[in-house]
Amino acid sequence: MSDKKSLLEAYKEASFPVDGHGKRNIEVLQAAFKEIEGDVDSDIYGKGATIEDFQGRMAEFLGKESAVFFPSGTMAQQIALRIWCDQKGLKKIAYHPLSHLELHEEDALKQLHHIEPILIADKTRVIRLDDVMNLQEDIACLLLELPQREIGGQLPKYEELVAISAYCRERGIKLHLDGARLFEITPYYQKSVAEISQLFDSVYVSFYKGIGGIAGAILAGDAEFTKESKVWKRRHGGDLISLYPYILSSDYYFKQRIDKMEQYYIQAKELASFYNQCSGVATTPVEPVSNMFHVHVEAPKELLESILISIYETTGIGLTRYLRETNETSCNFEVSIGDLYANLPKERVKEAFKLLNERLESTVS
Numbered sequence: 001m002s003d004k005k006s007l008l009e010a011y012k013e014a015s016f017p018v019d020g021h022g023k024r025n026i027e028v029l030q031a032a033f034k035e036i037e038g039d040v041d042s043d044i045y046g047k048g049a050t051i052e053d054f055q056g057r058m059a060e061f062l063g064k065e066s067a068v069f070f071p072s073g074t075m076a077q078q079i080a081l082r083i084w085c086d087q088k089g090l091k092k093i094a095y096h097p098l099s100h101l102e103l104h105e106e107d108a109l110k111q112l113h114h115i116e117p118i119l120i121a122d123k124t125r126v127i128r129l130d131d132v133m134n135l136q137e138d139i140a141c142l143l144l145e146l147p148q149r150e151i152g153g154q155l156p157k158y159e160e161l162v163a164i165s166a167y168c169r170e171r172g173i174k175l176h177l178d179g180a181r182l183f184e185i186t187p188y189y190q191k192s193v194a195e196i197s198q199l200f201d202s203v204y205v206s207f208y209k210g211i212g213g214i215a216g217a218i219l220a221g222d223a224e225f226t227k228e229s230k231v232w233k234r235r236h237g238g239d240l241i242s243l244y245p246y247i248l249s250s251d252y253y254f255k256q257r258i259d260k261m262e263q264y265y266i267q268a269k270e271l272a273s274f275y276n277q278c279s280g281v282a283t284t285p286v287e288p289v290s291n292m293f294h295v296h297v298e299a300p301k302e303l304l305e306s307i308l309i310s311i312y313e314t315t316g317i318g319l320t321r322y323l324r325e326t327n328e329t330s331c332n333f334e335v336s337i338g339d340l341y342a343n344l345p346k347e348r349v350k351e352a353f354k355l356l357n358e359r360l361e362s363t364v365s
Helices: 007-013 027-033 049-062 073-088 108-113 129-133 158-170 183-189 193-197 223-235 244-276 301-315 339-343 346-364
Strands: 066-070 092-095 116-119 141-145 174-179 202-206 217-221 281-284 292-297 324-327 330-336
Touching (some): 007 301, 027 244, 049 193, 049 217, 049 244, 066 244, 073 092, 073 202, 073 217, 073 223, 129 158, 158 174, 174 193, 183 193, 183 244, 217 223, 244 330, 244 339, 244 346, 301 346
Parallel strands (some): 092 116, 092 141, 141 174
Antiparallel strands (some): 066 217, 281 292, 292 330, 324 330
16 A cells, blocks of 8 residues: 555645635534524424524525525525426526536436426536527526536626526526525626626525535525425425524524625635746636636646645645646646635745746746
8 A cells, every 4th residue: 555645635734725714524513503592493394583584684685585495506406497497388498518417416407307408608618698599499497607617617797697687588588596606706796696696587505615604505586486496395305304503504604704705706816826827827717706716737637746745745835635637738626715815824825836836847848
């Protein structure tokens, strides 16, 4: 057995990891519950003040009539699309080829709901108005993911988003927002969450991504839509006897972090600029439009791993815990900025990128 340290092991030992809010361990729950009184009643099968108050506040924040808390976004989005298909009597929807529903849900739409997805737009870019206008088939619903995670968190221009929304409404196509990272894009658009949400008929948001809760999601829309979503939530087994650990942690971290999205966005742009100054390194997007981006490095995965491990041990700065091989001569990884970045010793960060540039340059020459 090899005693060579892995990149993940080196990252875990680094004094100053760059990514996210920190370790997802039991402390996430402990912090959320430290100020909760022990006699607070839990929710029971989707009812009670704990869940209903949170749903009401989230509906207001999203600018929607009503909202429902779900244990997972996967469940929430399948249900939203099923409702829109049933309403129109047409089981066809459209989304990006790299949508979460296409890549990570084991064909759930087809297997559970007999819904046919139509893939639109090139894999390397976001969906545009022309893509929607050029659809050759009728659809019940169009799903837009903002930002488009699998291509580095890219976003359409806001004007294009408005045009797509108007086009869909003119033609009776429901527009659903995969807003897993909706909160994180408001600084770039310079729009409120409610202003963005009003362009869509239904909206899903996550509470464990930029917010950093344990798990959970909100699905919002008009009252008729959310009433039907509760029926499907029960059918999917989403009405656990109590969801309060997820709700209370979502509420706690929402209050802690919702006003930090601009900070994360600015810091992501700073970090991306450090990467883009290194030889053979480029980010997608070049300038981030949210708190996340992808880093592409022209170096073999195994070589870059050894370089990064050395940098972590020298500087204590942990840049990434993993690398994905693009091909034999390049690799990539994702960055998502959270609370940790503000506490990084900037001189060590600069040293880490100086070493990264030097070692990448030496591999080229």
